[in-house]
Amino acid sequence: MKKLISTLLLAILTVFIVTGCSGGGSEVSVGIVLPTKDEPRWVQDEARFKAALEDSEYTTEILFSQGSSAKEKENVETLISKGIDVLIIAPHDGAAAGSAVEAAKKEGIKVISYDRLITDTDAVDYYVTFDSIAVGQAQGQYLIDNVQGSNVPLYLYAGAASDNNAFLFFEGAWNVLQPKIADGTFVIANSSEADALKDKATLTRDEMGKILGQVTTNWDPNEAKNKAQTNLTAAGADLKGDVAILAPNDGTARSIADVFATDGAISSYVVSGQDAEKASIQYIIDGKQSMTVFKDVRTLVKDAMGMAIDILDGKTPQTTGSYNNGTIDVNAKQTDVIVVNQENVKQELIDSGYYEAGDFTGLE
Numbered sequence: 001m002k003k004l005i006s007t008l009l010l011a012i013l014t015v016f017i018v019t020g021c022s023g024g025g026s027e028v029s030v031g032i033v034l035p036t037k038d039e040p041r042w043v044q045d046e047a048r049f050k051a052a053l054e055d056s057e058y059t060t061e062i063l064f065s066q067g068s069s070a071k072e073k074e075n076v077e078t079l080i081s082k083g084i085d086v087l088i089i090a091p092h093d094g095a096a097a098g099s100a101v102e103a104a105k106k107e108g109i110k111v112i113s114y115d116r117l118i119t120d121t122d123a124v125d126y127y128v129t130f131d132s133i134a135v136g137q138a139q140g141q142y143l144i145d146n147v148q149g150s151n152v153p154l155y156l157y158a159g160a161a162s163d164n165n166a167f168l169f170f171e172g173a174w175n176v177l178q179p180k181i182a183d184g185t186f187v188i189a190n191s192s193e194a195d196a197l198k199d200k201a202t203l204t205r206d207e208m209g210k211i212l213g214q215v216t217t218n219w220d221p222n223e224a225k226n227k228a229q230t231n232l233t234a235a236g237a238d239l240k241g242d243v244a245i246l247a248p249n250d251g252t253a254r255s256i257a258d259v260f261a262t263d264g265a266i267s268s269y270v271v272s273g274q275d276a277e278k279a280s281i282q283y284i285i286d287g288k289q290s291m292t293v294f295k296d297v298r299t300l301v302k303d304a305m306g307m308a309i310d311i312l313d314g315k316t317p318q319t320t321g322s323y324n325n326g327t328i329d330v331n332a333k334q335t336d337v338i339v340v341n342q343e344n345v346k347q348e349l350i351d352s353g354y355y356e357a358g359d360f361t362g363l364e
Contacts, residue, residue, distance in 0.1 A: 136172025
């Protein structure tokens with residue numbers, strides 16, 4: 001009798017262990033890892049992902065890495081343990097994320113790089129993105145179209161060198177700005193590295209890296225503010241007056257604009273942005289920020305979830321191009337971007353249902 005009870009207990013224990021290891025009822029179909037909850041952009045993405053899955057038969061879990069590659073890897077491992085079949089990840093650091101996604105690939109999980117490309121690894125299956133070079137081109141072209149005369153001081157700022165998108169944004173902007181720098185429309189005000197390369201139409205990644213080393217904001221509004229203050233303190237009268245500012249995104253654009261607005265020697269500025277954050281839309285309405293590049297997160301999330309569901313249903317997702325990540329060409333689906341300023345802000349963001357009119361003041 002005792003032997004029978006022992007055998008039964010052993011069998012129950014074995015079932016319990018196997019069930020526990022497999023994740024039991026906590027299994028998740030799609031795991032999503034986003035870089036930080038401290039930036040409005042990524043909180044928007046979280047809300048859009050949740051809305052996209054409301055009527056889905058598939059389950060998901062969204063985790064934030066809070067600007068830490070170690071936390072990012074831990075998040076991926078947590079999701080692996082919950083039995084995910086697809087991982088959607090917007091990396092904090094494109095290269096550092098390699099080890100995290102390699103762990104997922106070893107488990108047969110399909111990896112979708114979201115918005116930012118994971119670099120230097122073959123463990124990426126797909127990439128869902130806005131056309132990042134087109135973003136930079138739109139920012140640069142807006143500056144060109146909205147300045148007058150020649151020798152206009154041009155202040156360059158960029159995102160984090162750890163983010164491959166920062167290079168793509170800058171590349172796109174340089175593509176259109178460089179001819180206007182070379183012909184004397186603009187004078188580079190705050191980067192000796194960029195000034196030394198002003199006659200070069202196409203930059204290598206190393207050359208862009210040297211420029212970014214001088215003008216990076218690391219996507220941090222406080223760092224952008226400090227850099228702008230340092231730049232203006234060092235600038236002579238010939239680098240003030242009417243100026244143009246290449247700001248990489250909305251958070252940094254607002255900080256930089258605030259600094260330039262308080263300098264009495266700055267008579268006017270044109271400043272770019274990106275992401276259509278609510279605070280920046282109010283700045284645009286108020287004339288404090290010139291433009292933003294609107295990347296409709298609803299479309300990006302729809303593309304990412306469409307890819308994930310295709311994978312879960314055993315289908316091959318449709319792609320529109322590819323990006324080389326340093327190791328392989330990653331099949332990608334690109335989403336178009338829209339320039340928003342005072343003239344079309346209501347049409348693009350309110351009439352389209354992206355934001356409510358009541359979110360803003362002074363909207364006509």
